[in-house]
Amino acid sequence: MSEEEHRPAGNTPGMSFDALVERHYQGLYRFALSLTGREPEAADLTQQAFAVWASKGHQLREADSARAWLYTTLRREFLKKRRHETRFRKVEIGEVEAELSAVSPDLVERMDAAAVMEAFQQVEEPFRAALALFYMEENSYREIAGILDLPIGTVQSRISRGKAQLQRILAARMKERASRG
Amino acid sequence: MDSVEARRILELYRPGQDDADPFFAEALAEARRDPQLGRWLEEQSRLHGAIRRKLTEVGPPVGLKERILDTGRLAADSGGFWRDRWGMSDPARRRPSFAFAAAAAAVLAVVMFAGSRLSSRRGGDDLEAWRGKMVAFVSVDYRLDLHEEIYAGLRRRLVEGGYPSIAELPPRLAALHLEGGSLLDWQGHKVTLVCMEAEEDHDAWLFLADRAAIAGAPVGETLRIALSGRMATASWSRAGLVFLLVTEGDEAAVRRYLDPVK
Numbered sequence: 001m002s003e004e005e006h007r008p009a010g011n012t013p014g015m016s017f018d019a020l021v022e023r024h025y026q027g028l029y030r031f032a033l034s035l036t037g038r039e040p041e042a043a044d045l046t047q048q049a050f051a052v053w054a055s056k057g058h059q060l061r062e063a064d065s066a067r068a069w070l071y072t073t074l075r076r077e078f079l080k081k082r083r084h085e086t087r088f089r090k091v092e093i094g095e096v097e098a099e100l101s102a103v104s105p106d107l108v109e110r111m112d113a114a115a116v117m118e119a120f121q122q123v124e125e126p127f128r129a130a131l132a133l134f135y136m137e138e139n140s141y142r143e144i145a146g147i148l149d150l151p152i153g154t155v156q157s158r159i160s161r162g163k164a165q166l167q168r169i170l171a172a173r174m175k176e177r178a179s180r181g
Numbered sequence: 182m183d184s185v186e187a188r189r190i191l192e193l194y195r196p197g198q199d200d201a202d203p204f205f206a207e208a209l210a211e212a213r214r215d216p217q218l219g220r221w222l223e224e225q226s227r228l229h230g231a232i233r234r235k236l237t238e239v240g241p242p243v244g245l246k247e248r249i250l251d252t253g254r255l256a257a258d259s260g261g262f263w264r265d266r267w268g269m270s271d272p273a274r275r276r277p278s279f280a281f282a283a284a285a286a287a288v289l290a291v292v293m294f295a296g297s298r299l300s301s302r303r304g305g306d307d308l309e310a311w312r313g314k315m316v317a318f319v320s321v322d323y324r325l326d327l328h329e330e331i332y333a334g335l336r337r338r339l340v341e342g343g344y345p346s347i348a349e350l351p352p353r354l355a356a357l358h359l360e361g362g363s364l365l366d367w368q369g370h371k372v373t374l375v376c377m378e379a380e381e382d383h384d385a386w387l388f389l390a391d392r393a394a395i396a397g398a399p400v401g402e403t404l405r406i407a408l409s410g411r412m413a414t415a416s417w418s419r420a421g422l423v424f425l426l427v428t429e430g431d432e433a434a435v436r437r438y439l440d441p442v443k
Contacts, residue, residue: 017250018250021246021249021250022246025241025245025246025249026240026241029240029241029245030236030237030239030241033239034236039242043241043242043245043248046241046245046249047245047248047249050249103228104228105224105227105228105230105231106231108228108231108232108235109231109234109235111235113235113236113238113239114239116232116235116236117235117236117239120236132236134193134195135229135232135233135236135237136233136236136237137195137197137198137233140198140202141193141199141202141204156193159192159193160189160192160193163192166232167228170232
């Protein structure tokens with residue numbers, strides 16, 4: 001058995017730490033960035049998620065669950081940090097019907113990636129985490145629900161409303177750009 | 182299903198990713214039947230792809246992967262505590278990759294909370310090394326082995342397991358909300374962790390070990406205060422045990438939980 005194929009506790013197929021980092025660190029970083037909006041904090045959170053994995057991730061029975069576990073851990077670490085910094089602003093979910101604004105895909109294609117990410121940061125937090133996982137397309141709805149510890153229906157509702165917010169923000173930016181000429 | 186309902190469902194649809202999800206099957210069929218809905222879905226799918234591409238264009242900062250891996254490599258020789266904690270008999274020989282990963286936890290925690298320093302000695306059986314590892318343990322996510330809100334109940338379980346315990350918690354710690362405890366090993370010696378919820382969502386952690394297990398432990402109740410990154414620690418000895426109190430904050434933060442005599 002090669003090092004890449006070592007078996008963690010429980011004799012289930014696993015992967016090396018290097019391979020795990022290689023496979024997931026970019027996605028985890030993007031998720032962290034979508035949560036924090038700040039690069040250094042996102043990098044620290046990504047590193048912290050792997051540190052926690054190193055301490056207990058081997059307990060996973062299925063190697064395939066490592067990805068969802070890392071995302072769950074990263075979000076938990078984020079919430080833990082936030083708990084010490086500030087209380088979450090309460091967002092009333094379900095009051096406003098989600099309406100998608102008309103945003104042209106071509107205009108989004110012409111936008112700078114950083115500008116799109118900046119717009120993404122303006123989506124309210126409870127929606128943002130679900131929306132980030134939605135766009136990253138690395139997790140099924142069931143996995144997203146597990147990561148966020150929410151029922152699937154709530155996840156879908158948050159994604160719907162998050163999308164509506166994001167499209168409103170993007171539409172406003174495009175309008176602003178157009179008015180500047 | 183009408184087109185309004187189909188549209189609500191398809192707002193959640195990710196082309197490719199969700200094709201096999203039965204939740205979307207009927208709505209997708211409706212989009213194939215209804216040309217207007219079909220056009221809307223096509224536009225939404227293009228928009229989804231455009232946003233997704235932009236979001237995934239943002240990459241990690243240069244060197245992040247190396248930072249994670251290098252820190253792990255530096256840690257490869259110092260996994261004793263974690264090895265003991267998770268009951269691995271000889272990971273360095275039998276599970277080299279995991280040994281590497283497990284060892285990373287201690288060092289990563291130390292690096293991230295800047296200031297805690299592992300002993301350079303492999304044995305690491307002195308107060309400083311013990312303190313560093315205990316601080317690292319509570320700095321990363323951990324699980325309580327014993328959930329007890331009443332200290333008498335926790336103590337009974339500690340005694341049953343042969344773990345260090347005291348008859349009663351010091352008064353100021355006893356006044357905090359008890360969350361439970363963990364059973365740890367340090368160089369083959371049993372160590373008890375008692376976790377309490379302190380003020381402002383911060384926790385206070387009290388470690389207990391046999392004094393004989395920690396070379397250089399304080400003599401008697403002479404207090405030793407040390408700062409370790411964002412953590413403040415106080416250690417002392419009494420009745421054959423060495424105590425280590427850890428909390429977030431500065432010296433004043435940890436002194437807040439010590440009795441005035443200390």
